[in-house]
Amino acid sequence: MIFSFETWQITFFSLSVGFLSTLLILPFGIPLAWLFARKDWPLKSVLETMVLLPLVMPPVSTGLILLKIFGRRSPVGQWLYDRGIEIVFNWKGVLIAMAVMSFPLLFRSARTSFTEVNPRLEQIAATLGASAIKIFFVITIPLALRGIIAGALLAFSRALGEFGATILLAGNIPGKTQTLSLAIYNFVQLGQDAPAYVLLAITVGLAFIFVWSSEWLLRSRRGR
């Protein structure tokens, strides 16, 4: 009875929303990381600090900010609600919380690997007639790819571990918004140790796989 339907349901829900959130942040995180690695503009460091804030802020505070932004009484929430999209207290809330909390990890790793790409290569590619788009996709991205994948893996694992922001924005509704972390908390609160330990083992296993592969990627990049 240990590997119950519920256990699988929770694991599957966490993995799929975590995966979606990683997919969601890639098209924003990669160009933004490139901008920060290659361009300069006034107040760049202020913007950079803001992007990285969720990394150090208490997740609950981030969750509260998100609740205020996406709650139905805010203009954004109202605008979305009018178009039939509700973020708060359903799986989309989980998605947003995960995306916001894991974004800085992808951003940081991608920015570092863009910085490590020799700008001379991009310049020479330009003299050979390549457009900015071609240079980005044929030179820059492939050379930074390991760092980007490592960052995406880290972001994914961070998304799976998300708790504070999720519980505020999406609540802890079994079968609807309950992720691995929320479920462990729930089972412990209810005194049901056995299912809590099963979920615990799953989270440890997943975290191990992700951190290990991300480190492996970064190591072999340096080895090249």
Add this chain to the structure above:
Amino acid sequence: MRLCCRIPLASFDLEIDVTFDAKVTAIFGPSGSGKTTLLDAIAGLKKIASGEIEVNGRALFSSKRGIDLPPRERGVGYVPQEAALFPHLSVRKNILFGARRRSLEPTVAAIGMKHVVEVLEIGSLLDRPVSQISGGEAQRVALARAIVSRPQLLLLDEPLASLDIGMKEKILPYLARVRDKFAIPIIYVTHNISEVLSLADWIVMIRRGRFVAQGPPRQALRSTPALRDLEEEPLDNILSGAWLGGDQREGTSRVRLASGREVVVRYAEPPAGQTLQLKVSADDILVATKRPEAISAANVLPGTITQLEPLGGQVLLEVEAGGIFSVRITAAAVNRLNLTVGKEVFLIIKARAFRVL
């Protein structure tokens, strides 16, 4: 070709205004003169404060007319010092990177990759990853990549400087071949006089961002400001010739110079092509006023002194002896032999003093 630009740099402003029309133009000057900056400016990789850059009558930059073409539209093939091959692509993909560019001028004919690969002898490298070729090979691949992109102008940034001496001697003949086989004007940056003399037909000398002199290399190098560098720099004569045959047991080969005169050099394997290049240091040539006899040196070349340039305690002679030889001897030797311009002398060169490149 017109290069006129002002570029503010950290320690000085690069200011230059020259017009020239040559097949190979050497930008010559000591390290830190702003030579690479100048190439970057021509390629559009460095911001120019004001000025004008014109190649084959086409303005690449003009602050007056508000023209500033982006690098991709300049049609300039750039071979930087460090080759800058794309490390994640094979040699073949590197060379073909710029191949699909439409030519900017209909007169610029496409140069096929096959031809370029043959001339530079890199056919066996094509399917290798870039990480598995040597420094000299990387330079040739970078050169091929630039040529295949159909440039109207090739920029070479000290292609020999990043290589060790042995390598250096192997890439020089390829540069000469590029000059001779493809009708692309070349601007070549260097701080090495021997390279200038063997490759360039025009030289622009700069020092700390300022124009010093320009002209045909031998003439311009004689103008005094540049000669201060000549006293201590290694100075080599580089001569083209045809391989006539060799005798491994005797340890010698015979080479016919462009003038028709034959010289004996230490034995070398026959070169791949018809022509080869010989190098002999200006310090390894003896001067005699009478034909010496019973001497081990294989080459005794009669000639005439055409130039005599004092460099501190040393003197740089130019001797026409079936080719122009630069010879560097002490002032004492000049006085003892009473050497003057127009005097007939014999140059004595050991077979082993020649190196086949």
